[in-house]
Amino acid sequence: MASSKDYLDYVLDLLTNVNDITFKKMMGEYLLYKDDILFGGVYDNRFLVKKTPSLSSYDLLEETPYKGAKPMYLIDSENRELIKEIVERVVKDLS
Numbered sequence: 001m002a003s004s005k006d007y008l009d010y011v012l013d014l015l016t017n018v019n020d021i022t023f024k025k026m027m028g029e030y031l032l033y034k035d036d037i038l039f040g041g042v043y044d045n046r047f048l049v050k051k052t053p054s055l056s057s058y059d060l061l062e063e064t065p066y067k068g069a070k071p072m073y074l075i076d077s078e079n080r081e082l083i084k085e086i087v088e089r090v091v092k093d094l095s
Helices: 005-014 053-058 080-094
Strands: 021-026 029-034 037-043 046-050 072-074
Touching (some): 005 021, 005 037, 029 080, 046 080, 053 080
């Protein structure tokens, strides 16, 4: 199932506190970037971020974006400050 543009807009609204967020549409889903670093995406109307070591303390649920993919962490919060912190940690880990 492809993700809706409305759900992408919802996720982008949650990311308003995070600078330099961009996205690319790919095969019905949306890849999310910060400072040109791919950190997550919108898959089947779920906001997922890459699993990195510094996120292990957040007690996030693991979900697979699509069959055969590595598990990612589901962001199931509307707390913009928490989301900003998570995204910045992921990007730092991936840098």
